[in-house]
Amino acid sequence: MLAEQCLAIALVAAQVGIAVAAASQGVSGGDEDPDVLPMPQDVHGDTQFRRCRADELAFGSTRRVRVEFMGIHHLNCGTLRPASARLVNGRGGLLERARLACNCLLVEHAAGEYTLIDTGLGTLDLADPVGRLGQEFVRRCGPALDPAEPAVAQVAALGIDPRRVTSIVLTHHDLDHAGGLADFPWAEVHLSSAHLSLIAPALDARLAGRLRPQQWRHGPLWRPAQLRGRGLGRPSAQVNDRIHLVALDGHIEGHCGVMITRPGLGPLLHVGDAVYDTRVLRGGRTPLGLAVFERLMRTDRRAWRESRAWLYRQVAEGVDVLCAHERDVSFSH
Ligand SMILES: [Zn+2]
Numbered sequence: 001m002l003a004e005q006c007l008a009i010a011l012v013a014a015q016v017g018i019a020v021a022a023a024s025q026g027v028s029g030g031d032e033d034p035d036v037l038p039m040p041q042d043v044h045g046d047t048q049f050r051r052c053r054a055d056e057l058a059f060g061s062t063r064r065v066r067v068e069f070m071g072i073h074h075l076n077c078g079t080l081r082p083a084s085a086r087l088v089n090g091r092g093g094l095l096e097r098a099r100l101a102c103n104c105l106l107v108e109h110a111a112g113e114y115t116l117i118d119t120g121l122g123t124l125d126l127a128d129p130v131g132r133l134g135q136e137f138v139r140r141c142g143p144a145l146d147p148a149e150p151a152v153a154q155v156a157a158l159g160i161d162p163r164r165v166t167s168i169v170l171t172h173h174d175l176d177h178a179g180g181l182a183d184f185p186w187a188e189v190h191l192s193s194a195h196l197s198l199i200a201p202a203l204d205a206r207l208a209g210r211l212r213p214q215q216w217r218h219g220p221l222w223r224p225a226q227l228r229g230r231g232l233g234r235p236s237a238q239v240n241d242r243i244h245l246v247a248l249d250g251h252i253e254g255h256c257g258v259m260i261t262r263p264g265l266g267p268l269l270h271v272g273d274a275v276y277d278t279r280v281l282r283g284g285r286t287p288l289g290l291a292v293f294e295r296l297m298r299t300d301r302r303a304w305r306e307s308r309a310w311l312y313r314q315v316a317e318g319v320d321v322l323c324a325h326e327r328d329v330s331f332s333h
Contacts, residue, residue: 070108072260072268074322074329075154077120077180078102081142087289089327090277097142098289100325102176104151105270106158106165107243107260114160115167115243116151116187117258117270118324119180122215123150132214133175141176152183167223169239171248171272172255173199175212177324182218190239192247193224195254210252210297232259234310248274248311250304251297257311259319268320268331273297274307278323281308281315 080100085092089099102120109115125132126145133143147153155162165184170177170191181189199211227235227247235247236259245256251273258270271278276294277286286294298304315321320331 070110072108072262072331073106073154073158074331075104075106075120075151076101077104077118077122077149077151077154078125078176079144079146079149080176080325081144082140084289086287088287088293090285090287090290099327101327101329103270103322103324103326103329104180105258105260105268106151106155106160109240109242112164113167114155114165115169115240116155116165116180116184117169117243117260118171118177118272119151119168119183121145121150121176122180122183123147123152124182125179125215126150132179132212134209134212136209137175150183151180167239169243169245169258170195170256171258171270171324172252173216174210174252174273175215177272178212178215181216181220185218185220187221188223189220190223190225190245192237192245192254192256193226195252195256196222196224198253207252227256233313234307248272248307250274250300250302250307252299255307266318266320268322269311269314271311271321271323273324274304274311275323277326278315278321279326281311281321 078101080102081097082088082100083097084094085096085098086094087098092098102118104120105117107115107117121133121143125143126147129138129143129145137143148157151165152162155165162184163186165187168181168184168187168189170189172195173181173191198207199213199216225237225239225245227237227245229236229238229244232244232246237245239245242261244259246259246269248255248257248271255272255274257272257274260268260270262268275281275286276290277284280286285291311321322329322331
Protein backbone atom coordinates (compact mmCIF):
# COMPACT_ATOMS: atom_id res chain seq x y z
CA MET A 1 0.00 0.00 0.00
CA LEU A 2 1.30 3.41 -0.87
CA ALA A 3 2.44 5.63 1.96
CA GLU A 4 -0.10 8.21 0.87
CA GLN A 5 -2.90 5.68 1.16
CA CYS A 6 -1.75 4.69 4.64
CA LEU A 7 -1.75 8.34 5.60
CA ALA A 8 -5.14 8.74 4.03
CA ILE A 9 -6.73 5.94 6.01
CA ALA A 10 -5.12 7.15 9.22
CA LEU A 11 -6.37 10.65 8.53
CA VAL A 12 -9.88 9.52 7.92
CA ALA A 13 -9.94 7.22 10.91
CA ALA A 14 -8.62 9.99 13.12
CA GLN A 15 -10.45 12.95 11.71
CA VAL A 16 -13.65 11.81 10.08
CA GLY A 17 -15.12 9.87 12.94
CA ILE A 18 -13.28 7.05 14.62
CA ALA A 19 -14.50 8.50 17.90
CA VAL A 20 -18.06 7.91 16.82
CA ALA A 21 -17.22 4.36 15.83
CA ALA A 22 -15.47 3.82 19.15
CA ALA A 23 -18.55 5.05 20.96
CA SER A 24 -20.45 2.45 19.00
CA GLN A 25 -18.60 -0.49 20.50
CA GLY A 26 -19.66 -3.69 18.82
CA VAL A 27 -20.36 -2.06 15.52
CA SER A 28 -18.88 -4.10 12.70
CA GLY A 29 -15.73 -2.23 11.84
CA GLY A 30 -13.42 -4.66 10.15
CA ASP A 31 -12.80 -4.15 6.48
CA GLU A 32 -11.26 -7.54 5.96
CA ASP A 33 -13.86 -8.39 3.35
CA PRO A 34 -13.66 -6.31 0.18
CA ASP A 35 -17.46 -6.42 -0.01
CA VAL A 36 -17.51 -6.88 -3.71
CA LEU A 37 -21.05 -6.22 -4.76
CA PRO A 38 -22.87 -7.48 -7.82
CA MET A 39 -22.97 -4.97 -10.61
CA PRO A 40 -26.27 -4.24 -12.30
CA GLN A 41 -25.52 -6.51 -15.26
CA ASP A 42 -25.27 -9.43 -12.83
CA VAL A 43 -28.81 -9.03 -11.66
CA HIS A 44 -30.64 -8.05 -14.81
CA GLY A 45 -33.52 -10.35 -15.54
CA ASP A 46 -34.42 -10.97 -11.92
CA THR A 47 -38.08 -10.13 -12.34
CA GLN A 48 -38.67 -10.23 -8.60
CA PHE A 49 -37.13 -6.81 -8.47
CA ARG A 50 -38.86 -5.22 -11.43
CA ARG A 51 -40.08 -1.71 -10.96
CA CYS A 52 -43.52 -1.56 -9.39
CA ARG A 53 -46.34 0.87 -9.83
CA ALA A 54 -47.90 2.29 -6.70
CA ASP A 55 -51.05 0.25 -7.16
CA GLU A 56 -49.02 -2.96 -7.23
CA LEU A 57 -47.64 -2.46 -3.76
CA ALA A 58 -48.58 -4.48 -0.73
CA PHE A 59 -49.02 -2.12 2.15
CA GLY A 60 -48.03 -2.17 5.79
CA SER A 61 -49.97 -1.17 8.83
CA THR A 62 -49.47 2.59 8.95
CA ARG A 63 -52.34 5.01 8.64
CA ARG A 64 -53.32 5.49 5.01
CA VAL A 65 -53.66 9.06 3.86
CA ARG A 66 -54.97 9.89 0.42
CA VAL A 67 -53.09 12.84 -1.04
CA GLU A 68 -52.34 14.11 -4.49
CA PHE A 69 -48.75 14.61 -5.44
CA MET A 70 -47.40 18.02 -6.36
CA GLY A 71 -43.68 18.74 -6.22
CA ILE A 72 -40.47 18.01 -4.35
CA HIS A 73 -37.98 20.46 -2.86
CA HIS A 74 -34.44 19.38 -2.07
CA LEU A 75 -33.06 20.84 1.18
CA ASN A 76 -29.53 20.54 2.55
CA CYS A 77 -30.22 20.70 6.28
CA GLY A 78 -26.66 20.59 7.56
CA THR A 79 -23.35 21.06 5.80
CA LEU A 80 -20.62 18.86 7.33
CA ARG A 81 -16.93 19.54 6.86
CA PRO A 82 -14.85 16.55 7.96
CA ALA A 83 -11.18 16.25 7.13
CA SER A 84 -9.78 15.58 3.69
CA ALA A 85 -11.71 16.67 0.64
CA ARG A 86 -9.77 14.26 -1.54
CA LEU A 87 -10.59 11.21 0.59
CA VAL A 88 -14.19 12.08 1.32
CA ASN A 89 -15.33 13.94 -1.80
CA GLY A 90 -12.90 12.31 -4.21
CA ARG A 91 -11.51 15.66 -5.26
CA GLY A 92 -9.70 18.58 -3.66
CA GLY A 93 -6.72 18.60 -1.34
CA LEU A 94 -5.80 15.84 1.08
CA LEU A 95 -5.67 18.33 3.95
CA GLU A 96 -8.52 20.49 2.73
CA ARG A 97 -11.81 20.18 4.58
CA ALA A 98 -14.37 18.01 2.78
CA ARG A 99 -17.94 19.05 2.25
CA LEU A 100 -20.91 16.79 2.84
CA ALA A 101 -24.62 17.57 3.03
CA CYS A 102 -27.57 16.37 5.08
CA ASN A 103 -29.98 15.89 2.19
CA CYS A 104 -33.66 16.15 3.02
CA LEU A 105 -36.72 16.31 0.79
CA LEU A 106 -39.86 18.36 1.20
CA VAL A 107 -42.73 16.65 -0.62
CA GLU A 108 -45.72 18.82 -1.43
CA HIS A 109 -49.25 17.46 -1.53
CA ALA A 110 -52.26 18.97 -3.24
CA ALA A 111 -54.07 19.51 0.06
CA GLY A 112 -51.47 22.15 0.93
CA GLU A 113 -49.65 19.86 3.33
CA TYR A 114 -46.04 18.74 3.19
CA THR A 115 -44.02 15.69 4.16
CA LEU A 116 -40.41 16.16 5.21
CA ILE A 117 -38.05 13.25 4.49
CA ASP A 118 -35.34 13.28 7.18
CA THR A 119 -34.67 16.47 9.15
CA GLY A 120 -30.88 16.96 9.24
CA LEU A 121 -29.71 19.33 11.98
CA GLY A 122 -32.27 21.57 13.66
CA THR A 123 -32.31 24.97 15.30
CA LEU A 124 -31.72 23.51 18.77
CA ASP A 125 -28.63 21.70 17.47
CA LEU A 126 -27.27 25.02 16.26
CA ALA A 127 -28.04 26.68 19.61
CA ASP A 128 -26.24 23.99 21.62
CA PRO A 129 -24.12 21.90 19.25
CA VAL A 130 -21.93 20.26 21.89
CA GLY A 131 -24.84 19.47 24.20
CA ARG A 132 -27.08 18.16 21.44
CA LEU A 133 -24.64 16.58 19.01
CA GLY A 134 -21.69 15.74 21.25
CA GLN A 135 -18.17 17.10 21.33
CA GLU A 136 -16.76 14.36 19.11
CA PHE A 137 -19.26 14.88 16.31
CA VAL A 138 -18.72 18.63 16.33
CA ARG A 139 -14.95 18.26 16.29
CA ARG A 140 -14.69 15.46 13.75
CA CYS A 141 -17.51 16.35 11.38
CA GLY A 142 -17.33 20.14 11.57
CA PRO A 143 -20.99 21.07 11.07
CA ALA A 144 -21.32 24.51 9.48
CA LEU A 145 -24.10 25.47 11.94
CA ASP A 146 -25.55 27.86 9.40
CA PRO A 147 -28.85 29.31 10.67
CA ALA A 148 -30.20 29.25 7.12
CA GLU A 149 -29.85 25.45 6.90
CA PRO A 150 -32.37 23.92 9.36
CA ALA A 151 -35.44 22.63 7.55
CA VAL A 152 -37.78 24.96 9.42
CA ALA A 153 -35.78 27.98 8.20
CA GLN A 154 -35.78 26.74 4.61
CA VAL A 155 -39.48 25.94 4.68
CA ALA A 156 -40.19 29.48 5.87
CA ALA A 157 -37.83 30.90 3.22
CA LEU A 158 -39.91 29.08 0.60
CA GLY A 159 -42.92 31.01 1.85
CA ILE A 160 -44.48 27.93 3.43
CA ASP A 161 -45.97 27.97 6.92
CA PRO A 162 -43.95 25.32 8.83
CA ARG A 163 -47.21 24.11 10.39
CA ARG A 164 -48.12 22.82 6.96
CA VAL A 165 -45.37 20.23 7.40
CA THR A 166 -47.72 17.71 8.95
CA SER A 167 -45.65 14.56 8.54
CA ILE A 168 -41.99 13.58 8.71
CA VAL A 169 -40.48 10.35 7.44
CA LEU A 170 -37.16 9.29 8.95
CA THR A 171 -34.73 6.92 7.30
CA HIS A 172 -33.34 6.50 10.83
CA HIS A 173 -32.58 8.79 13.72
CA ASP A 174 -28.85 9.06 13.85
CA LEU A 175 -28.09 12.53 15.16
CA ASP A 176 -27.50 14.02 11.71
CA HIS A 177 -30.99 12.95 10.58
CA ALA A 178 -33.21 13.62 13.58
CA GLY A 179 -32.01 17.03 14.76
CA GLY A 180 -34.87 18.96 13.16
CA LEU A 181 -37.67 16.93 14.75
CA ALA A 182 -38.16 19.44 17.56
CA ASP A 183 -38.77 22.23 15.00
CA PHE A 184 -41.95 20.42 13.88
CA PRO A 185 -43.46 19.07 17.13
CA TRP A 186 -46.94 18.94 15.57
CA ALA A 187 -45.87 16.60 12.76
CA GLU A 188 -46.44 12.86 12.78
CA VAL A 189 -43.10 11.06 12.56
CA HIS A 190 -43.06 7.89 10.47
CA LEU A 191 -40.23 5.38 10.79
CA SER A 192 -39.81 1.64 11.08
CA SER A 193 -40.95 0.15 14.36
CA ALA A 194 -37.70 -1.84 14.46
CA HIS A 195 -35.76 1.38 14.51
CA LEU A 196 -37.98 3.13 17.04
CA SER A 197 -37.47 0.20 19.40
CA LEU A 198 -33.77 1.08 19.59
CA ILE A 199 -34.50 4.12 21.73
CA ALA A 200 -36.83 2.53 24.24
CA PRO A 201 -36.73 1.81 27.05
CA ALA A 202 -32.99 2.36 27.40
CA LEU A 203 -30.54 3.40 24.76
CA ASP A 204 -28.12 0.67 23.78
CA ALA A 205 -24.72 1.80 25.07
CA ARG A 206 -22.97 0.91 21.82
CA LEU A 207 -25.15 3.42 19.97
CA ALA A 208 -24.89 6.25 22.51
CA GLY A 209 -22.56 8.22 20.26
CA ARG A 210 -25.02 8.11 17.39
CA LEU A 211 -28.53 8.36 18.79
CA ARG A 212 -29.06 11.48 20.90
CA PRO A 213 -32.13 11.42 23.19
CA GLN A 214 -31.91 15.21 23.46
CA GLN A 215 -33.25 15.33 19.90
CA TRP A 216 -36.58 13.67 20.76
CA ARG A 217 -37.03 14.83 24.36
CA HIS A 218 -39.96 17.00 23.22
CA GLY A 219 -42.01 13.85 22.59
CA PRO A 220 -42.51 13.44 18.83
CA LEU A 221 -45.76 12.01 17.53
CA TRP A 222 -44.17 8.70 16.61
CA ARG A 223 -45.97 6.64 13.99
CA PRO A 224 -43.93 3.42 13.88
CA ALA A 225 -44.54 1.24 10.85
CA GLN A 226 -44.45 -2.54 10.62
CA LEU A 227 -42.82 -3.28 7.28
CA ARG A 228 -45.24 -5.94 6.05
CA GLY A 229 -45.49 -4.95 2.41
CA ARG A 230 -43.63 -7.07 -0.17
CA GLY A 231 -44.49 -5.33 -3.44
CA LEU A 232 -41.15 -3.59 -3.76
CA GLY A 233 -39.09 -6.75 -3.33
CA ARG A 234 -38.15 -5.59 0.17
CA PRO A 235 -40.26 -5.24 3.32
CA SER A 236 -42.12 -1.95 3.04
CA ALA A 237 -44.91 0.13 4.57
CA GLN A 238 -47.13 2.82 3.19
CA VAL A 239 -47.01 6.31 4.66
CA ASN A 240 -49.44 7.84 2.15
CA ASP A 241 -50.39 7.35 -1.49
CA ARG A 242 -46.99 8.46 -2.74
CA ILE A 243 -44.54 7.60 0.00
CA HIS A 244 -43.37 4.24 1.29
CA LEU A 245 -40.78 3.19 3.82
CA VAL A 246 -38.57 0.41 2.43
CA ALA A 247 -36.26 -1.72 4.59
CA LEU A 248 -32.59 -0.96 3.93
CA ASP A 249 -30.95 -2.56 6.93
CA GLY A 250 -27.26 -2.70 7.69
CA HIS A 251 -26.26 0.87 8.50
CA ILE A 252 -28.25 0.54 11.72
CA GLU A 253 -31.14 -1.68 12.83
CA GLY A 254 -34.40 -0.68 11.18
CA HIS A 255 -32.83 1.74 8.72
CA CYS A 256 -35.16 2.49 5.79
CA GLY A 257 -35.17 4.08 2.39
CA VAL A 258 -38.07 6.32 1.40
CA MET A 259 -39.65 5.64 -1.99
CA ILE A 260 -41.61 8.50 -3.55
CA THR A 261 -43.72 7.91 -6.63
CA ARG A 262 -43.76 10.76 -9.15
CA PRO A 263 -46.40 10.67 -11.86
CA GLY A 264 -44.71 10.84 -15.24
CA LEU A 265 -41.21 10.76 -13.81
CA GLY A 266 -40.83 7.35 -12.20
CA PRO A 267 -39.95 6.76 -8.57
CA LEU A 268 -37.43 8.69 -6.48
CA LEU A 269 -35.70 6.86 -3.64
CA HIS A 270 -33.98 8.57 -0.71
CA VAL A 271 -31.65 5.82 0.50
CA GLY A 272 -30.58 7.54 3.71
CA ASP A 273 -27.21 6.18 4.78
CA ALA A 274 -27.49 2.83 2.97
CA VAL A 275 -24.78 4.27 0.72
CA TYR A 276 -22.75 7.42 1.28
CA ASP A 277 -22.29 8.17 -2.41
CA THR A 278 -24.79 7.01 -5.02
CA ARG A 279 -22.15 7.04 -7.76
CA VAL A 280 -21.23 3.57 -6.54
CA LEU A 281 -24.67 2.36 -7.69
CA ARG A 282 -23.95 3.56 -11.24
CA GLY A 283 -20.60 1.83 -11.68
CA GLY A 284 -18.52 4.51 -9.94
CA ARG A 285 -16.50 4.28 -6.76
CA THR A 286 -17.02 5.68 -3.30
CA PRO A 287 -14.03 7.86 -2.33
CA LEU A 288 -11.66 5.90 -0.08
CA GLY A 289 -12.21 7.82 3.13
CA LEU A 290 -15.97 7.75 2.75
CA ALA A 291 -15.90 4.02 1.99
CA VAL A 292 -13.88 3.36 5.16
CA PHE A 293 -16.27 5.43 7.26
CA GLU A 294 -19.28 3.74 5.66
CA ARG A 295 -17.99 0.37 6.81
CA LEU A 296 -17.12 1.61 10.28
CA MET A 297 -20.66 2.79 10.82
CA ARG A 298 -22.61 -0.28 9.72
CA THR A 299 -24.06 -2.55 12.39
CA ASP A 300 -24.83 -5.59 10.21
CA ARG A 301 -22.53 -6.33 7.31
CA ARG A 302 -24.67 -9.03 5.72
CA ALA A 303 -27.83 -6.91 5.79
CA TRP A 304 -25.83 -3.94 4.50
CA ARG A 305 -24.71 -5.94 1.49
CA GLU A 306 -28.21 -7.25 0.79
CA SER A 307 -29.59 -3.72 0.92
CA ARG A 308 -26.99 -2.49 -1.53
CA ALA A 309 -27.62 -5.40 -3.89
CA TRP A 310 -31.29 -4.35 -3.99
CA LEU A 311 -30.25 -0.76 -4.61
CA TYR A 312 -28.16 -1.82 -7.61
CA ARG A 313 -31.27 -3.44 -9.02
CA GLN A 314 -33.38 -0.35 -8.45
CA VAL A 315 -30.91 1.89 -10.25
CA ALA A 316 -30.65 -0.63 -13.09
CA GLU A 317 -34.44 -0.47 -13.36
CA GLY A 318 -34.35 3.31 -13.65
CA VAL A 319 -35.24 4.43 -10.13
CA ASP A 320 -33.82 7.86 -9.36
CA VAL A 321 -31.78 7.80 -6.12
CA LEU A 322 -30.13 10.21 -3.73
CA CYS A 323 -28.44 9.54 -0.42
CA ALA A 324 -28.23 11.58 2.73
CA HIS A 325 -24.72 12.96 2.55
CA GLU A 326 -23.52 13.27 -1.02
CA ARG A 327 -22.82 16.88 -1.85
CA ASP A 328 -23.98 16.78 -5.46
CA VAL A 329 -27.63 15.83 -5.85
CA SER A 330 -29.61 15.89 -9.06
CA PHE A 331 -33.01 14.45 -9.84
CA SER A 332 -36.05 15.48 -11.81
CA HIS A 333 -38.76 17.19 -9.81
ZN1 LIG B 1 -26.08 10.16 8.30
